[in-house]
Amino acid sequence: MKSKFARKRTESDEMSLQITSMADIFTILLVFLLKSYAASAMTVTPSAGMSLPQAFGQDSAIDALKVEISEKSVNVEGQSVATLEGYRFNQSDIQANGTSQSLSKALDRERQRQVLIAKANSDVKVDPRIIVISDRHVPYSTVKSVLASAALNGYTDFKLAVVKGE
Amino acid sequence: MSFSSSSNQDFELNLAPIIDCLTVLITFMLASATFLSIGILDAGVAAGGSAAATEQAPPPVNLTIELGHDKNFVLKVTGKENRVIPIAQTTKGVPAGTAANYDYETLLQQLAQVEAKWPTVKAITLSADNSVEYEDVVRAMDSIRKTIPVVLLGGF
Numbered sequence: 001m002k003s004k005f006a007r008k009r010t011e012s013d014e015m016s017l018q019i020t021s022m023a024d025i026f027t028i029l030l031v032f033l034l035k036s037y038a039a040s041a042m043t044v045t046p047s048a049g050m051s052l053p054q055a056f057g058q059d060s061a062i063d064a065l066k067v068e069i070s071e072k073s074v075n076v077e078g079q080s081v082a083t084l085e086g087y088r089f090n091q092s093d094i095q096a097n098g099t100s101q102s103l104s105k106a107l108d109r110e111r112q113r114q115v116l117i118a119k120a121n122s123d124v125k126v127d128p129r130i131i132v133i134s135d136r137h138v139p140y141s142t143v144k145s146v147l148a149s150a151a152l153n154g155y156t157d158f159k160l161a162v163v164k165g166e
Numbered sequence: 167m168s169f170s171s172s173s174n175q176d177f178e179l180n181l182a183p184i185i186d187c188l189t190v191l192i193t194f195m196l197a198s199a200t201f202l203s204i205g206i207l208d209a210g211v212a213a214g215g216s217a218a219a220t221e222q223a224p225p226p227v228n229l230t231i232e233l234g235h236d237k238n239f240v241l242k243v244t245g246k247e248n249r250v251i252p253i254a255q256t257t258k259g260v261p262a263g264t265a266a267n268y269d270y271e272t273l274l275q276q277l278a279q280v281e282a283k284w285p286t287v288k289a290i291t292l293s294a295d296n297s298v299e300y301e302d303v304v305r306a307m308d309s310i311r312k313t314i315p316v317v318l319l320g321g322f
Contacts (some may be wrong), residue, residue, distance in 0.1 A: 019181040026188035033195040044204045053304040056311075057205025098322055131206065134300050140233075141296035143303070144322040151322070158209035158319060162304055163202060 044161045046133050047075070053136040054165035064129035065110055065155060067103075069138050069146060074103055081106035087138045089145055099149040107153040130155035207307060210289070210318035225287045229280065230320070233294035233306055237268050241276055247284075251276050268302065270309045277313040290314045293321030 046052055050070055068075040074082040082093060082102040093100050111126075118126045130150050134143060147158060227245035234240065237255035253276065256269035281287065290310060294303050307317045 019185060023181050023185055023188065026185060026192060029192055030188055030195070033192065033199065037195060037199065044206075046202075046204070052204070053301040055205065055207055055304050055308040057207045062206060132209075136299065136301035136304075138300040139296060140294040140298045140300065140303055140321070143300055143319075144296075147319060148322040160207040160209050160304060160307075162205050162207050162308075164205035 044131060044133055046161070050133070051136050052133065052161060052163045055162040057160075057162045057164055062129065062131070062159065064127055064131050064159065065107075066131045066133060067107075067146060067150065069132070069134040069142060071135060071137075074100070074146065076103070076106045076110060079106075084142065087135070088142055094145060097148065097152070098145055099152050100145050103146060103149045104152060107149055107155065111153045111155075126154070128155055129157040129159060131159045131161055133161040207304065208316075209307070210316055225284070225289070227280075227284050227287055229277075229287060229290040229314070231273070231290060231292050231306070231310065232321075233268070233292070233298045233302060235295040235297045237266055239268060239273050239306075241273065241280070243280060268306065270306075273306075274309060274313055277310065281313055288314065289316035289318060291318045291320040293319075 044066065047068060047070060050068070066077055068078075069084070069087075071087055072084055073080040074084060082089065082100055089100050093102055095101055095104075114124075114126050118124050132143070132146065132150075134146075150156075150158070225245070227243050227247050230242040230244070232240040232242070239253040241251040241253065243249040243251070253269050253272050255266035256272070257266045258269075258271075277290075292303065292307055292310065294306075303319075307319075310317050
């Protein structure tokens, strides 16, 4: 009898945290985050310091070649291919038809790669889409040069990345 | 004997390390998650890029909008009707002391009139002065899309 009382006393003194319910909450949170993470794997992620314009756009669930125009450079698939000075191309880089020489070279390389893949695999088609991720302060002359360079290399379907608003 | 067997059956999973793992994973995912919702604005297909576009019957009129560096629009109608409609900058709705802005309201009114006259026209070409900022171009595209669904970027 005595020992029974003693055991009861120790049980009531031990306050244990209900970890099972906490684990449930964490699991649900993790599943939710993983789901949203997987859905956004193909989306556009602008670089740090970029400020995209706001507009009422469609979903960004497309996968295409990404060209990013920031204050100091133009990046193709995350790699810097042309330098800018105050959002503008160097005049020496601009050709007579308004295209950028260095950007055209990089886009041509990407195009050749796509063509090679399409030749090897009949299921893959050469994609004319290009996603332009541009800072809101970029002048239209720079955007024009980028679009002209893209069109010259077969990327004729322009998609503009914007921050969804309103 | 019976006591030892009951203690063996009273098995409890140690959840503390699992909670640790979940916490680290959730923190990592929250840190890497992007809460900015990015959308895609369709700027159409450049001239000669689409075979389907050339197969369609040409529209009766071609519409072009030019954005000027001094915040004015020029709406050009060419084809069966030739008209140039300048739309000056506005100070309406702009806070006092700040620069004038593009007059989107008048532009949409003019576009609605043109669209009512030529309902088969579903595309417009948008061009801008070299110094116009990309933000203004996108804002104009977004506004025009409310009246005319296809807005193509031009001028290059």
